[in-house]
Amino acid sequence: xxxNEYALEQIDWTTIYRIWSERLWPNRPNIKPYTPMxxxxxxxxxxxxxxxxxxxxxxxxxxxxxYLPQNKIIGVNSGHQCNNKLFRSRxxxxxxxxxxxxxxxxxxxxxxxxxxxxxxxxxxxxxxxxAIPTYKAVGYEVGKPHEHEAYKTADGVWISRWNAYAELMx
Ligand SMILES: CC(C)(COP(=O)(O)OP(=O)(O)OC[C@H]1O[C@@H](n2cnc3c(N)ncnc32)[C@H](O)[C@@H]1OP(=O)(O)O)[C@@H](O)C(=O)NCCC(=O)NCCS
Numbered sequence: 001x002x003x004n005e006y007a008l009e010q011i012d013w014t015t016i017y018r019i020w021s022e023r024l025w026p027n028r029p030n031i032k033p034y035t036p037m038x039x040x041x042x043x044x045x046x047x048x049x050x051x052x053x054x055x056x057x058x059x060x061x062x063x064x065x066x067y068l069p070q071n072k073i074i075g076v077n078s079g080h081q082c083n084n085k086l087f088r089s090r091x092x093x094x095x096x097x098x099x100x101x102x103x104x105x106x107x108x109x110x111x112x113x114x115x116x117x118x119x120x121x122x123x124x125x126x127x128x129x130x131a132i133p134t135y136k137a138v139g140y141e142v143g144k145p146h147e148h149e150a151y152k153t154a155d156g157v158w159i160s161r162w163n164a165y166a167e168l169m170x
Contacts, residue, residue, distance in 0.1 A: 002065065006103065008110055011064035016076050016091065024093040027153040033060030034080040037088070040126055040143075040165040047082060057081040057118065063110045065094075065103050074098045077107035079114060079123070087115035087170075089125040092134070104131070108138045116170040124167040132164060140166040 001007045013033055020031055036047040051058040058081045065075040075094040082088050089111045094104045115123045127135045129145040136142055145164040152158050 002103075002106060005068055006101075007066045007068060008106060009064055009066060011062045011073060011076065013060065013062060015064060015073055016062040016078060019073065019076050019093060020091055023095075024091060025151070027155075028151050028159070029154050033062075033078065034058060034088075035090070037126070038082050038086060039124060040146075040163070044082065051080070057087070061111075061114060063107055065098075065107060067098065075103045075107055077104075077111050079111040081120070082124075085121040087111075087118075087120040087123045089115075089123055092127070092131060104134045105138050108134065108140075112138060112168060112170070120170055122167055122169055124165070126163045127166055129162040129164065132166075135166045138168075140168045142166040 017031065025031060034047060034051045036043045036045050038044050047058060060078050060080040062078045063076065064073040066072065067074045075098060077089060077092045079087055079089050089108060092104055092107060112123055125135065125140065127142065132142050143165045145162045147160055147162050149158045150161040
C-alpha cells in the first residue's frame with residue numbers, strides 16, 4: 001500500500017494491454033508484452049522465440065497502481081527479460097488526474113527492484129523526452145533524446161517520437 005488512496009500490485013496482460021492500446025500507444029498495431037530490442041538501435045530476434053515459449057520473464061511482468069476510492073488501475077509499467085543479464089522496463093503510463101504525485105517513480109522503482117531481486121545486471125529503457133526527469137529521479141543514466149520512427153499505424157502512417165536510451169546498473 002502506497003497510501004490510503006493508492007496501492008501497487010502486479011497486474012495481468014489484459015489489464016495493461018487495455019491501457020497501453022487506448023492511452024499510451026493508440027493506433028499502434030500488434031502491441032506485444034515485449035519487443036526484440038536490446039538497446040536503442042540493436043535487436044535480438046531470439047527474444048521472439050523465448051517469449052513465445054514463455055521462458056522465465058521474456059513474456060513480461062506487469063505492475064499497476066490502483067486508485068482505491070474507485071477501485072481502478074490508474075498507472076502502469078512493465079518489464080521483460082532480454083537475455084540472462086539484461087532486463088527492459090517499458091510502457092510507463094500514469095493517468096493525467098493522478099500525475100505529479102510520484103506514482104510513475106514508484107512504478108519504475110518496482111520494476112528496478114524486481115530485476116535486481118532476480119539477479120539481472122542491468123535494466124534499460126527508452127523513455128520519451130517528457131519522462132526523462134522521472135527516469136533520472138530513480139537513478140537511470142539517460143542519453144540525449146533523438147527523433148526516430150517508432151511505429152507505423154494500420155493506415156500506413158509513420159509515427160515519430162523523441163526518445164532517449166536510459167540504463168541503470170543493478
Ligand atoms: C510521464 C509520466 C509517466 C509522469 O508521471 P508522474 O507520476 O507525474 O511522474 P513522477 O512520479 O516523476 O512525478 C512528476 C512530478 O511530480 C513531482 N512529485 C513527485 N512526487 C510528488 C509528491 N508526492 N507530491 C507532489 N509532487 C510530486 C516530481 O518531483 C515531478 O516534478 P517535476 O516534473 O517538477 O520534476 C506521465 O505524465 C504520463 O504517463 N504521461 C503520458 C505517457 C508518457 O509519456 N509515458 C512515458 C513513456 S516513457
